[in-house]
Amino acid sequence: MAFDKKRKHSGEQAQAKRSQSKGGPKRQKTQNTEKHFVPVDELPWQTVEVPEMFDDAEGFYGLEEIQGVDVVREGDVIKFVAAVPKGKAGKKKDDKKAEDQKMEDNEDEFEGFDDTPEEESTPVETKAGDQKKEPKTKKKDAKDQKKEPKEAKKDGKKDAKKQKKPAPQPTEDPELESNLFTSLDTLPDIEPEEDVDTSEWAPLELSPDLVAAIGNLRFGKPTPIQARAIPEIINGHDVIGKASTGSGKTLAFGIPIVEKWLAKQAEGKEDEKKHPIAMILSPTRELAHQISDHLKKLCDGLTESPYICSVTGGLAIQKQLRQLEKADIIIGTPGRLWEVISTEIAVMNSIRQIDFLVVDEADRLLKDGQFKEAEDIIKALDRTRPGEEAEEDSDSDEEPTPKHNRQTLVFSATFNKALQQKLAGKARYNLMGEAESLEHLLKKLNFREAKPKFIDANPVSQMADKLKEGLIHCGDLEKDLYLYAVLLLQPTRRALVFTNAINTVRRLTPFLQNLGLPAISLHSDMEQKARLRSLEKFKADPPKNANPGSSVQAPILVATDVAARGLDIPNVDLVIHYHVPRSADDYVHRSGRTARATQSGVSIMLCGPKEDIPTQRLITKVHASTAASSGKPKKDLLGVQTIDIDRRLVSHLKPRVTLSKKITETTIAKEKGAKEDDWLKNAAEELGIELDEDEFEKVGSWKGKGSGKKQQEKQARAVGKQEVQKWRWELKELLKRRVNTGVSEKYLNGVDVEGLLRGVRSEFLGQVEGLGL
Numbered sequence: 001m002a003f004d005k006k007r008k009h010s011g012e013q014a015q016a017k018r019s020q021s022k023g024g025p026k027r028q029k030t031q032n033t034e035k036h037f038v039p040v041d042e043l044p045w046q047t048v049e050v051p052e053m054f055d056d057a058e059g060f061y062g063l064e065e066i067q068g069v070d071v072v073r074e075g076d077v078i079k080f081v082a083a084v085p086k087g088k089a090g091k092k093k094d095d096k097k098a099e100d101q102k103m104e105d106n107e108d109e110f111e112g113f114d115d116t117p118e119e120e121s122t123p124v125e126t127k128a129g130d131q132k133k134e135p136k137t138k139k140k141d142a143k144d145q146k147k148e149p150k151e152a153k154k155d156g157k158k159d160a161k162k163q164k165k166p167a168p169q170p171t172e173d174p175e176l177e178s179n180l181f182t183s184l185d186t187l188p189d190i191e192p193e194e195d196v197d198t199s200e201w202a203p204l205e206l207s208p209d210l211v212a213a214i215g216n217l218r219f220g221k222p223t224p225i226q227a228r229a230i231p232e233i234i235n236g237h238d239v240i241g242k243a244s245t246g247s248g249k250t251l252a253f254g255i256p257i258v259e260k261w262l263a264k265q266a267e268g269k270e271d272e273k274k275h276p277i278a279m280i281l282s283p284t285r286e287l288a289h290q291i292s293d294h295l296k297k298l299c300d301g302l303t304e305s306p307y308i309c310s311v312t313g314g315l316a317i318q319k320q321l322r323q324l325e326k327a328d329i330i331i332g333t334p335g336r337l338w339e340v341i342s343t344e345i346a347v348m349n350s351i352r353q354i355d356f357l358v359v360d361e362a363d364r365l366l367k368d369g370q371f372k373e374a375e376d377i378i379k380a381l382d383r384t385r386p387g388e389e390a391e392e393d394s395d396s397d398e399e400p401t402p403k404h405n406r407q408t409l410v411f412s413a414t415f416n417k418a419l420q421q422k423l424a425g426k427a428r429y430n431l432m433g434e435a436e437s438l439e440h441l442l443k444k445l446n447f448r449e450a451k452p453k454f455i456d457a458n459p460v461s462q463m464a465d466k467l468k469e470g471l472i473h474c475g476d477l478e479k480d481l482y483l484y485a486v487l488l489l490q491p492t493r494r495a496l497v498f499t500n501a502i503n504t505v506r507r508l509t510p511f512l513q514n515l516g517l518p519a520i521s522l523h524s525d526m527e528q529k530a531r532l533r534s535l536e537k538f539k540a541d542p543p544k545n546a547n548p549g550s551s552v553q554a555p556i557l558v559a560t561d562v563a564a565r566g567l568d569i570p571n572v573d574l575v576i577h578y579h580v581p582r583s584a585d586d587y588v589h590r591s592g593r594t595a596r597a598t599q600s601g602v603s604i605m606l607c608g609p610k611e612d613i614p615t616q617r618l619i620t621k622v623h624a625s626t627a628a629s630s631g632k633p634k635k636d637l638l639g640v641q642t643i644d645i646d647r648r649l650v651s652h653l654k655p656r657v658t659l660s661k662k663i664t665e666t667t668i669a670k671e672k673g674a675k676e677d678d679w680l681k682n683a684a685e686e687l688g689i690e691l692d693e694d695e696f697e698k699v700g701s702w703k704g705k706g707s708g709k710k711q712q713e714k715q716a717r718a719v720g721k722q723e724v725q726k727w728r729w730e731l732k733e734l735l736k737r738r739v740n741t742g743v744s745e746k747y748l749n750g751v752d753v754e755g756l757l758r759g760v761r762s763e764f765l766g767q768v769e770g771l772g773l
């Protein structure tokens with residue numbers, strides 16, 4: 001019986017393995033890795049750590065993992081077989097080594113966030129022939145592993161009954177021993193996962209290896225956009241794909257790219273000079289890393305797999321260049337990609353030979369600051385020789401004559417008027433029809449075909465099928481209160497709160513934290529490392545609560561629209577729009593962070609009186625086509641339910657919210673004040689001026705716009721430390737106290753939140769049956 005607790009490699013590990021087999025830098029030290037019996041205390045347990053990029057995060061709650069250990073029963077004795085170097089001490093001694101190894105393994109995969117050049121490592125090349133051998137063994141092993149669970153299930157059931165508790169062996173961690181080994185016979189039988197039936201992929205005529213890899217992801221059938229886009233791409237067409245959020249667009253272009261790569265490998269062209277097969281442009285760094293991870297996961301199940309690399313800001317340029325040199329699939333943000341490839345002729349020449357150019361989230365990418373760089377990249381791809389300009393002028397109205405052989409694939413959930421205006425380079429109110437906008441897209445992207453295939457998998461609604469939408473009307477100054485109420489009453493729902501401003505994220509996060517909720521920030525003004533760490537924290541499961549009676553609150557991410565596009569975070573159940581989104585498209589993308597793939601989710605907008613009209617417009621626009629197809633009047637807020645809040649209960653929460661707001665605002669004002677003081681002092685120093693206290697007070701004070709806020713901040717700064725401490729104490733006491741709902745007596749925090757939720761959830765939120773709240 002094979003005991004492999006963590007059955008799959010993480011993307012990074014697998015990628016590291018792959019790149020090694022493909023002649024990447026040598027990362028594994030030669031050791032005696034033959035399998036042999038290993039005493040239980042020498043098993044190579046590894047602490048599960050957050051990836052290297054989050055090195056100052058706190059790890060995954062002390063969890064440990066082990067891989068590649070076979071459990072062998074000899075009579076009544078259980079033995080463990082593993083490839084641990086003979087004579088090595090137990091896990092603790094191995095930890096350091098494992099860490100070193102991990103660092104080496106990760107060396108090529110994630111390479112730090114600063115751009116300072118690092119010492120060059122000496123790559124050790126292996127022959128192409130070697131590359132092929134290794135994966136074959138891997139496949140065989142994988143097959144064997146697949147078979148094993150079935151046999152194990154048959155034999156294991158018999159054995160489990162007979163099996164006696166193995167003689168306890170000394171371990172360094174008694175808890176581990178008692179939990180995992182001494183009680184083997186008390187463990188429930190683990191049913192091996194059934195193989196997924198992939199027959200519904202057959203019409204797409206993918207190679208068996210790729211279908212098996214898709215099966216490993218447990219995707220039984222293609223999503224509608226995959227079913228329609230994949231054959232067109234495989235048949236060599238340019239494709240513009242539109243499908244609702246969370247509907248699998250990444251694999252709609254990812255699968256054909258990998259399929260083509262496999263076909264090229266099969267043709268045996270590995271002797272030819274290597275060049276990448278695809279370049280994927282993404283609007284945000286997080287999305288680029290996510291696409292890369294998604295494709296790596298797909299490729300994990302392949303015999304041979306392409307080298308995938310992401311090129312985004314915040315990573316070391318020199319190392320990215322080295323990665324680009326061996327990349328098969330490149331995923332990047334336009335700014336950094338342009339920065340890297342525009343300076344390296346060799347890399348540029350190699351990228352010119354790509355078979356696929358993918359523009360993901362095209363409507364977002366082709367606007368704002370990114371548009372120019374995306375255009376530069378596309379133009380550079382079409383130059384025939386280094387330094388030679390492309391013949392066609394992309395701004396001219398004449399049809400471009402493509403000189404390339406690549407397919408262009410463009411995907412998004414929304415192709416909106418803003419994109420049309422942008423592509424047209426026209427004034428704001430000079431809108432165009434769909435046909436014209438596609439023509440412009442065609443011109444800019446220099447499609448290979450005169451008419452790329454336009455596939456709209458969801459022509460009626462842009463919203464995910466299982467998304468429920470709600471609306472809460474409240475006063476402008478009551479948003480914090482209602483936000484708290486909704487979050488408090490949905491403690492098990494992983495929630496994403498969207499705001500329109502970075503400052504609101506900065507304020508809401510501590511505001512919710514003061515109220516005991518696990519809020520995390522994400523906005524574009526944060527360092528890249530902190531951004532990734534926030535996402536990682538948000539993705540992590542909530543810690544097991546030591547106190548069984550109390551509620552475990554799922555994490556809450558408070559973010560700007562930097563998190564609105566493309567991010568595929570598992571199990572986000574609730575999206576709250578603290579500010580009404582600026583556009584219908586933003587609403588679609590924000591709401592699309594929940595109800596992804598086969599899951600359901602809820603999106604709730606908090607709407608102040610001033611936002612009423614824009615909100616109605618926005619919803620009408622989003623649901624216009626649904627309204628048209630159902631024959632109902634447009635003015636109905638179709639599909640969006642108004643949530644009637646029981647104001648009696650909300651009023652009970654008010655004192656806590658008021659205190660938390662005061663604490664937060666005072667703290668922020670003090671921090672801001674300290675920074676401003678520093679700035680003023682520095683400026684005065686620079687100018688050689690000496691400011692006395694009175695002058696210091698006067699500087700920066702004015703009577704114009706914003707002076708009221710300034711005054712408030714000034715007052716907040718004047719609040720003493722002791723006063724703030726008093727508020728904190730009062731809040732703590734309030735948080736301990738029960739809240740009478742006015743309907744029946746229930747607890748609202750610490751003591752019995754879940755009981756409360758079972759009892760009054762629908763009363764509290766009024767008529768919201770359709771939302772499942």
Ligand SMILES: Nc1ncnc2c1ncn2[C@@H]1O[C@H](COP(=O)(O)OP(=O)(O)OP(=O)(O)O)[C@@H](O)[C@H]1O
Nearest residue numbers: 219221222223245246247248249250413566568597
């Ligand atoms: N055939 C499939 N069956 C089931 N799940 C799938 C399938 N293909 C992809 N998925 C899963 O669906 C989720 C959403 O996929 P993806 O991120 O590609 O969506 P998307 O359409 O690009 O969304 P967005 O518009 O928000 O970017 C992912 O978790 C992915 O693993």
